[in-house]
Amino acid sequence: MVRNMFNRLYDAIKNKSALVLSLGIVSFTAMAESTITEAEFVDQGIANAKVYKEFAARGDKNAAVSSLTVFECGKVQSPDRSHWSPGVDVNVAHKMVASCYLLKHGDDYMVWDTGIPAPVANMKDGLSIAGGKINLFLDTPFPVLLKEYGVEPTDVKYLGLSHMHADHTGNANVFTNATWFIQEVEYNAAFGELAPKLNFNPKTYDKLDQNKVVKLNGYHDVFGDGSAVIIPAPGHTPGHQILFVNLESGPIILSGDLWHFTSNYTNERVPGFNFDMEQTRASIRLVDALAKVSGAKILIQHDHERNEHVPHAPDSIH
Numbered sequence: 001m002v003r004n005m006f007n008r009l010y011d012a013i014k015n016k017s018a019l020v021l022s023l024g025i026v027s028f029t030a031m032a033e034s035t036i037t038e039a040e041f042v043d044q045g046i047a048n049a050k051v052y053k054e055f056a057a058r059g060d061k062n063a064a065v066s067s068l069t070v071f072e073c074g075k076v077q078s079p080d081r082s083h084w085s086p087g088v089d090v091n092v093a094h095k096m097v098a099s100c101y102l103l104k105h106g107d108d109y110m111v112w113d114t115g116i117p118a119p120v121a122n123m124k125d126g127l128s129i130a131g132g133k134i135n136l137f138l139d140t141p142f143p144v145l146l147k148e149y150g151v152e153p154t155d156v157k158y159l160g161l162s163h164m165h166a167d168h169t170g171n172a173n174v175f176t177n178a179t180w181f182i183q184e185v186e187y188n189a190a191f192g193e194l195a196p197k198l199n200f201n202p203k204t205y206d207k208l209d210q211n212k213v214v215k216l217n218g219y220h221d222v223f224g225d226g227s228a229v230i231i232p233a234p235g236h237t238p239g240h241q242i243l244f245v246n247l248e249s250g251p252i253i254l255s256g257d258l259w260h261f262t263s264n265y266t267n268e269r270v271p272g273f274n275f276d277m278e279q280t281r282a283s284i285r286l287v288d289a290l291a292k293v294s295g296a297k298i299l300i301q302h303d304h305e306r307n308e309h310v311p312h313a314p315d316s317i318h
């Protein structure tokens with residue numbers, strides 16, 4: 001039933017995409033709403049206009065990821081939501097999820113984000129971080145969930161991490177056979193002096209250096225057919241990135257930590273602990289414009305309420 005509701009939602013989105021498609025060439029009309037011009041996209045270097053034209057032309061179901069499976073890879077709780085929304089909702093209790101994703105394309109698997117570190121599952125009272133402001137909880141580690149689903153971590157061919165915070169890199173080290181895609185600036189931060197300042201935990205990802213690493217300086221078309229595209233959206237961390245996924249039912253943007261929950265999305269609130277808040281705001285405008293022009297649904301990865309309406313493993317989105 002949940003899936004049916006979801007499919008109806010996506011039918012609505014697909015129709016919006018069709019509207020753009022029917023113009024033959026890309027229409028930047030949709031972008032006018034967000035006051036971002038084609039030239040700005042190019043200037044920002046976040047993704048060039050050509051990429052957006054390709055997105056808008058995606059009606060070809062052969063260029064689709066066959067399934068996107070969502071896993072709940074832990075919970076995040078805080079006594080004070082204003083940690084993410086400075087000055088707003090002070091001392092309001094807050095809960096979020098940490099989501100992980102498995103994409104299937106032909107016979108290949110890609111993982112996007114790896115959740116809270118497995119050892120947290122053994123901590124009865126969870127793991128307290130950020131001076132008690134944030135508590136992490138975990139029922140079942142992502143690698144176990146994957147195996148239960150029928151996929152061995154060593155079978156995963158491609159790994160993308162939105163950024164290097166530990167609730168995203170928690171189980172990254174088990175994907176030993178995966179080609180790892182990371183923005184070069186994020187890689188340099190992760191393995192350099194900036195790591196502790198950015199609250200990265202290198203123990204959660206230190207083995208990835210032995211993987212095949214592809215350092216990016218811009219967008220990257222993972223399967224070469226436009227069905228899954230990594231797009232830089234810096235600010236939360238220096239090389240934060242998002243994933244655009246094209247499914248038969250329509251495109252979805254996995255937005256990393258560009259937003260943490262819906263009220264921050266609606267009100268354009270940016271957490272104070274971001275590496276560069278202005279850069280985050282620029283990324284938000286661009287990704288929001290991308291969603292409008294492509295008709296993509298934005299999946300806010302940490303958002304507890306939104307995730308309740310999204311099918312999770314063993315179900316998939318197609």
Ligand SMILES: [Zn+2]
Pocket residue numbers: 163165236257
């Ligand atoms: Zn983060």
